[in-house]
Amino acid sequence: MIGFALYRLVSLLASLIVASLVVFAAVEIVPGDPARFMLGINAQPDTVAALRAELGLDRSLVERYLSWVGGLFTGDLGVSYTYRSPVSGIVAERLQVSLPLAVYALVLTVLIAFPVGMIAAGRQGGAVDTLFTGATQLGIAVPNFWFALLLILLFSVNLGWFSAGGFPGWEAGLLLGLQALTLPAIALALPQASILARVLRSSLIDTLSDDYIRTARAKGLSAGQALRRHALRNAMIPVFTIIGLQFSFLIAGAVIIENVFFLPGLGRLVLQAITQRDLIVVESVVMLLVLAVILVNFVIELAYAWIDPRLRKPS
């Protein structure tokens, strides 16, 4: 297990280094000088030069890369061109929206997917199974931002239960904050829950035909008991894999959904930064999101090597 963990750690570090080089290089090849962009076309050359020095743009590529990577570790991500304040502060503020939203959506995903997948698998071929399978088929095909618009139309415009967007801030109270995140979290969770429910269902059905389930039934467990006590645990490996994959789609989806609901999260930040050509923000936020995806997948791989020793061999 330790050998496996070390092997995965080395490849994790290699992935992070390559990913950071890709992100850095992508932003470096952007034409145009940020200092000139900030000061406008009428700026004096010495003003531009002074700002370049202030932003550290006059240093060599290698120096800038190293100081950027160092900054990722120390939390000093540089200064945003447009906000004129440290990127780390802006990001930390936005994370207070994005992180709870992602967790909220993930919890909803699991809460919806597990009962649906388990009930459908328990009644394979029955009317309930057909209904649930059809519903998940729809859930997979629905674009989540359109579903978000439908939620707004129903719950905000027609029923007036939720506001159509915006975020009051956590200072306004936990309940108000959660209320503002509820529709976005549902919109994010629905497609993911549909996928997870389908994977859980087929994984459970595969497991239910195994010999130890027959043994469990033979010694007197009901079908439901055998499913909950024995099949569920063994059907978890593909489910974990999908949850890991889903995390990266949750992040990408959140960028779009935050935009629908005007939530001041990382997603809106990065999209606004693009239109304002605030590349230092784009660079840092993209790197943070990639870092999150890589880390989550690393943890999940370790988790299932821990659950199932057969997976400890490097593939």
Next chain:
Amino acid sequence: MSARLLIGLGLSGLFAAAGLASLLWTPHDVTSLNIAAKFAPSSADHLLGTDHFGRDILSMIMVGARTSIAVALLAVGIGMLGGVPLGLLAAATRGSLLDDVVMRFNDLVFAFPALLIAIMITAIVGPSAVNSIVAIGIFNIPVFARLVRAGALPLWTLDFVLSARVSGKGAARISVQHILPNLTNLLIVQGTIQFSLGILAEAGLSFVGLGAQPPTASWGRMLAESQTMIAFAPHLALIPGLAILLTVLCLNLAGEGLRDTLDPKSQKGAQQGAGRAAP
């Protein structure tokens, strides 16, 4: 041929036909504005009504179908062109350092969801439909590389490959002449799935302004424009959304139908809906 396959292929064929037809003819010109006729309800002249600029919604849906299908199809092409050789290479050199490097590269690309790639490309060159194609295409590469490697590995142990080796063929020729033809079904099924995911991704990218730009009509942008008017003109949001939903649903049905038809082993109900990753 199953009912799913017929319905799936039939309806997605209909959207494809509408998209193709828009190259030659649309009921109205999608770039011509007619503010006097804005928010018109459904009528003989405008079957699906008009939008806030008085543009014909049916015509925009037709052109949008073309945008979506072209972007998703080209992205599948990029994914296959990049992923299939990589997968064949990894399988042919299985267990070697090269195999490991290819697979780690795949893992790395997986860490960049299409949206993040699109964000970076847009930051560099500005938004366009080409960005969506490239971003979704790059994201498709590891999907096909993994699929081909996983499909090719067991083939390499079979007798017909052994006899090809005995007859003196190299790994590259075996990969192309003997391994690849056996993976066609797998590629068709995955291609259909990535195609439907591509339609969803394209809509998402153009919704947030990273994809197709005006005046090119796209379903995602129609939705984005409809958002501020949803309280009094909900049909502007409903119609393009339904178009996306139906297309993706039909392509998924077609993909599942194709899998059942092409791969008899997976015909049992237990396999339905399995093996599909997140969008």
